[in-house]
Amino acid sequence: MSTFKQAFKAAPYKVNGHGPLTVGALQTALASMDPDTPADHYGSGAIIEEFQQQMAAFVGKEAAVFFPSGTMAQQIVLRMWCDEQHCPTVAYHPLSHLEMYEEKGLHTLHPINVLTLGDSDRLFTLEDVKNLHERVACILVELPQRDLGGELPSLAELRALSSYCKEHNIKLHLDGARLFEVLPYYDVSAPKICELFDSVYLSFYKGLGGVAGAVLAGDAEFMKPAKVWKRRYGGDLISLYPYIVSASDSFTLRLPRMKQYYEQAQQLASNYNACPLLSTRPVVPVCNMFHVHIDLPKETVETILIAVMQETGIALTGHVNAVSDTTSFFEVTSGDLYPTVPQDKLAHAFASLTQHLQGGVLHGNESHQ
Amino acid sequence: MSTFKQAFKAAPYKVNGHGPLTVGALQTALASMDPDTPADHYGSGAIIEEFQQQMAAFVGKEAAVFFPSGTMAQQIVLRMWCDEQHCPTVAYHPLSHLEMYEEKGLHTLHPINVLTLGDSDRLFTLEDVKNLHERVACILVELPQRDLGGELPSLAELRALSSYCKEHNIKLHLDGARLFEVLPYYDVSAPKICELFDSVYLSFYKGLGGVAGAVLAGDAEFMKPAKVWKRRYGGDLISLYPYIVSASDSFTLRLPRMKQYYEQAQQLASNYNACPLLSTRPVVPVCNMFHVHIDLPKETVETILIAVMQETGIALTGHVNAVSDTTSFFEVTSGDLYPTVPQDKLAHAFASLTQHLQGGVLHGNESHQ
Structure with missing residues (x-):
């Protein structure tokens, strides 16, 4: 384990996420259940059917199918379209x-061709869709765009995109891996967003913090082949209830907290943006996540974060990514841990970060001389 | 629910399997674990790595990868070969x-072509392999052949097949969905069987009775792309521990019982073969399973089995399959429930079955006049 990982592990306060992933989460989710509750059986049974119905209703679609993963669900929905x-x-x-x-x-x-929309440094726009040089069956929209720090188009932009696609017979699929997380920003119900899309995927282990699992939802007729494809992929397990029980438990527990996570992210981003050499993307977060971009190499940032951890006990992140030889970024996701961090200690950590970053300019420059 | 399913559900004694699949099984498997035990994370972590090593050692291969399902694992291994x-x-x-x-x-x-070996009413033989009219990368052997009632080639036949394939550079893959179950019949260690194969798949929810999950094992170098394909399929879940914990628990609990299940199956088959109009396949079972073939239509058999259940409280099976308009079969799998059935009641059930089958000849004939 690297020095940075060790320091992270040893730090008494972690700012991001819901805490370490442990088997305790599943033990807790199962604890209140009658041991005689029947397992689901190849997609049948109350435990899977009722959760699928609940999720279909939540997004305002006719039918939903539970999948082990979003990777499987989204490849399949694109093939179906x-x-x-x-x-x-x-x-x-x-x-x-x-x-x-x-x-x-x-x-x-x-045997699917992929056209990319927009550029890797910005969201795609309706203009990019209008400029497509060939017919497409389906456009996938990721809300929020995780690898752009969780940026979002406005609801007006989404509505315009949806209208255009309807007019031009292009199906619109929502990669809603973090849909729960963006509801407070849009400030409308999930069905009001999902009615703009022909199909929707939801994930239960990002902001919700479940063990794993995904749901794909759409019109009943369209969704029929989803179960056939799920079987072809080897996703139609005899029982998926471990993930369903956890998803259901996490949905109940954390959906009401999404606004709190969003506000925490805004506070955190504001603290980061007051530091030198840093900026967050987006500057004002629109959900529970954002990226911190730093004009220093990854190794320098890790050294600084170790110092902050050792001085204040606060771990701001456990993972820094190199962007180039001189720049780096890390992802911040606010969750259940943020309120456990004392505000005075957090203020101390950002003061320490500021101080080290001012020193880091020299250090960063030195390492490239 | 059909009258037959209702009668099955109501019967106080079920002869087959380990009992109903319920969430209690996973609660039990998790109960002894420290809640702080870290979850596996995209294929890493002690909980998955140690179980993979244990299963690799069990079959005598260098490396093993845990998969959500055998469907996924076996398509992938054939593609890899x-x-x-x-x-x-x-x-x-x-x-x-x-x-x-x-x-x-x-x-x-x-983009894989499949050649079939042998016929659907018998196991394939080395002769069938020699008669293949084109080169194949890999031959898959299912031990036992489930849809032939769990028939098995002899160890000598397997050795001859393995030698031939080695000589002709054909890779041999073992569909060992029920490998644990056939070890008592072959009466050799798992590695002694698996050394005849280049790759091996194991399942944890058939005879072992785990929740779900599979392992693919082979040489370390060969197995490297397995994780890449697992990710492509959407099987590289953030956490697979619910299935691993259950697989490990079931392996410890039921592997030592495989000989008992096998002997129970032989006793049951002997009872069936003493009845009129019935025969088992195989006549003498070679593992915990066999098929019962009946010269009566499915509906008649269900009517008879309902009568047996109502008279004796014994449910011999909960599912009958039509073979033709006049013949049918059902699968018998002996497990933990068999010893819970009082022997006198079981004898009563077979006496009742015999009596109704004698009447069923008339009934069966009547329904076709």
Whole structure:
């Protein structure tokens, strides 16, 4: 384990997330259940069917199918739209999860062409969609765009995109891995957002903090092949209840806290933006997450964060990413831990960070001489 | 729910399996764990790595990867052998799981050709392999062949097949969904069987009775792409521990009982074969499972089994399959429930079955006049 990871582990206060992932979370979710509660059985049974219905109702769609993962659910929904539209092409942002984190699964497992929309340093716009040079079956929109620090289009922009796609017979799919997290910003119900989309994917382990699992929702007729594809992928497990029980528990527990997480993120971003050499993306967060970009190399930032941890006991992050030889960033996700950090200690940490960053200019420059 | 299913549910004694699948099984498996035990994280962490090592050692292979399902693991291993061998063709029995229960996932997700070996009423033989008219990258062998009632080739036949495949550079993959279950019959260690194969898949929810999950094992170098494919499929969940904890618990609990299950199956088959109009496949079971074939239509068999349940309280099966308009079969799997059935009541049930089958000849004939 690196010195940085060790220091992170040893720090008494972590600012981000809900705390370490442990088996205790599942023990707690199962604790109140009657041991004789029947397991789901290959997609049937009250435990899966009722949760699917609950999630379909939550997003205002007719039908929902529970999947082990969003990777599986989203490759499948794009294939379903291609089949339904008799068109082998889809479009999404170049930083989509499908391009970044899935080892090119969509490209390897399906005869689907992908067009990218916009650039990797900004959200795509309706103009980018209008400029598509060929027909697409479906456009995937990720709300928020995680790899842009969780940026969001406005509701007006989404409505214009939805209208355009309806007019041009392009299906619109919502990558709502963090949909729960953006509801406080949009300040409308989930169905009001999801009615702009033909299909929706939800995840239960990001802001909600469940063990794993995903739901895909849409019209009942459209959703029928989802279970066939789920079986083809090996996702139609004899029982998915461990994830469903945890998803349901986390949904009940943390959905009401999304506004609090969002406000915490805004406070945190404001603290970061008062430091030298730093800026957050977005400057004002629109959900529970944002990115901190630093004009210093990853190693320098880690050294500074270790010093902050040792002086104040506060761990601001456990993972720094290099952007270039001279710049880096880290992701901040506010959750249940933030209120456990004493405000005076947090203020001390940001004062320490400021001080070290002022010194870090020299250090950062030195390391490149 | 059908009258038959209702009668099954109401019967005080079920002969087959380990009992109903309930959330209690996972509660029990988790109960002894420290709540602070860290979850696995995208394939890393002690909880997944140690179990993978344990299973690799159990089958005598260098490396193992835990998968959510065997469907996923086996499509992937066949693709890996095709890539490794630069040959797009594999061969397996026409009743393989890949043909019967996976909605043609292999065919839909991969550019792989399948040749079938043998016929759907018998195991394939070395002769069938010698008669293959084109080169194949890999042959999949299912031990036991579930849809033939759990029939097995002899160890000598397996050794001859393995030698032939080695000589001809054909990789041999073991579909060991029920490998644990056949160890008492072969009466050799798992590595002694698995050394005949280049790769092995194990399942944790059949005879072992875990919640779900699978392991794929082979040489370390060969296994490297397995994690990449697992991610492509959406099987690289942030945490798989619910299935791993249950698999580990079930492995410890039920592996030592496999001989008992096997002997119970032999006793049960002997009882069945003493009845008229019935025969088991195999006549003498070679593991914990067999099929009961009946020269009567499914509906008649259900009517008879309802009468047996009502007279004796014994449910011999909860599911009958039609083979033709005049014949049917059901699967028997012996497990933890068998010893809970009083032997005198079981004898009563087989006497009742015999009596009704004698009447059923008339009934069966009547229904076709």
